[in-house]
Amino acid sequence: MVPSTYRKNMQYSSLDYLNFPKNEGGTIQLNDGRVMGYKEYQFYHQFTKKPKRQLRPVLLIPGLPGSRFFCHPNVIDSLIPDGDAYNDPSNSVSDPAISSHNRARVTLIVLERPGIGLSTFAKRTMLDFAEDVRELCIEKGITEFDLISYSAGGPFGLAVGKVLGKKDGSVRLRSLAVISSVAPYHTPGCTSRMPLKFKIAWWLTRHSPRILSIFVKLEARNSLRDPASSFRESLMEGPSSDVDICAAMPGIESMFIESALEMYTRGQSNTECYELSLWGKSWGFELNELKGETVVGKDQDGGEMEAKKDASDNKTLRIKVWQGALDIGTTVDMAEYIAQETGAELRVVEGKGHMLYFEIWDDVFEWFVTME
Numbered sequence: 001m002v003p004s005t006y007r008k009n010m011q012y013s014s015l016d017y018l019n020f021p022k023n024e025g026g027t028i029q030l031n032d033g034r035v036m037g038y039k040e041y042q043f044y045h046q047f048t049k050k051p052k053r054q055l056r057p058v059l060l061i062p063g064l065p066g067s068r069f070f071c072h073p074n075v076i077d078s079l080i081p082d083g084d085a086y087n088d089p090s091n092s093v094s095d096p097a098i099s100s101h102n103r104a105r106v107t108l109i110v111l112e113r114p115g116i117g118l119s120t121f122a123k124r125t126m127l128d129f130a131e132d133v134r135e136l137c138i139e140k141g142i143t144e145f146d147l148i149s150y151s152a153g154g155p156f157g158l159a160v161g162k163v164l165g166k167k168d169g170s171v172r173l174r175s176l177a178v179i180s181s182v183a184p185y186h187t188p189g190c191t192s193r194m195p196l197k198f199k200i201a202w203w204l205t206r207h208s209p210r211i212l213s214i215f216v217k218l219e220a221r222n223s224l225r226d227p228a229s230s231f232r233e234s235l236m237e238g239p240s241s242d243v244d245i246c247a248a249m250p251g252i253e254s255m256f257i258e259s260a261l262e263m264y265t266r267g268q269s270n271t272e273c274y275e276l277s278l279w280g281k282s283w284g285f286e287l288n289e290l291k292g293e294t295v296v297g298k299d300q301d302g303g304e305m306e307a308k309k310d311a312s313d314n315k316t317l318r319i320k321v322w323q324g325a326l327d328i329g330t331t332v333d334m335a336e337y338i339a340q341e342t343g344a345e346l347r348v349v350e351g352k353g354h355m356l357y358f359e360i361w362d363d364v365f366e367w368f369v370t371m372e
Helices: 004-009 073-077 126-140 151-164 196-207 209-225 227-235 240-248 251-264 269-279 310-316 332-342 361-368
Strands: 026-029 035-046 058-061 103-111 144-150 172-179 294-298 304-308 318-324 345-349
Touching: 026 126, 035 073, 035 126, 058 151, 073 251, 103 126, 126 151, 144 151, 151 172, 151 269, 151 332, 172 361, 196 209, 196 269, 209 227, 209 251, 209 269, 227 240, 227 251, 240 251, 251 269, 318 332, 318 361, 332 345
Parallel strands: 058 103, 058 144, 144 172, 172 318, 318 345
Antiparallel strands: 026 035, 035 103, 294 304
């Protein structure tokens, strides 16, 4: 049961259920005729000190259910009105406690994968999606960008790192933040910290995606029937820190509910089923291809040999992995494996769960503006 204090403090009455699905947002037509949906947010971000360099556009790949409406409550609170010019960093701001010298304008583009929101459904691989991202960047004139990938969006973010993290090409990913991400199926001990329910679901992604799809569609139906209760009940499966941050920041619940309604009112639970089935298969690339280092393999006689990966051009792609120590859906073992294989920096936050994303948002942007 959801604690009564949470129910009392989290009355969700502002959402007009009949207002979904929405057409708000942008689209581009891809080369194969499909449509890719996204939403662009312009907002001010307050840094702890003056950024050392200009912030690049930031792309965001959310989890499941996720949509172009999923970003962060701080973004919504700091949106820049259309037509507002930000020229002089010494311009006064409404809050005297905020130093405008440390404030920067951010362009955030939230991406929708195939079959989510405004994007046309297609059975695309993770690497295929990276090519879609390339097309969007070219369309919008983006040559360099930073990327946040969260939860079920993590594998797609890593694929973008594989494809667009190299120095060659007209579009280049420079920094990749991987937060509470799903890891490959063969990750050692990946389910050891999961409750039985999640262990079964993880097993089904590989051995029986069709059975798993039955449960996904039931959850989608429950979410449509009572979105707030459905979200809160799922929240209670995690640590108390997840409940605490949602109680302190009500906009979190709104974002999850809006993304769920955006997907499920469009009948897009099939997209969720398809993506879950990808978790139990080869991703089409190895994580160590993002490391750009000499790796040790086996020659035909079984002896050790050194082989250069073609990802050596990725050596200037920065990757950092954030993980809550108490996350039971995407586990510490997954984060450790991703960091180990990619050579990424790893930060495990004690006492935190899957909602860590909302608590380390500022840390991610501070990391983006540190010098490479």
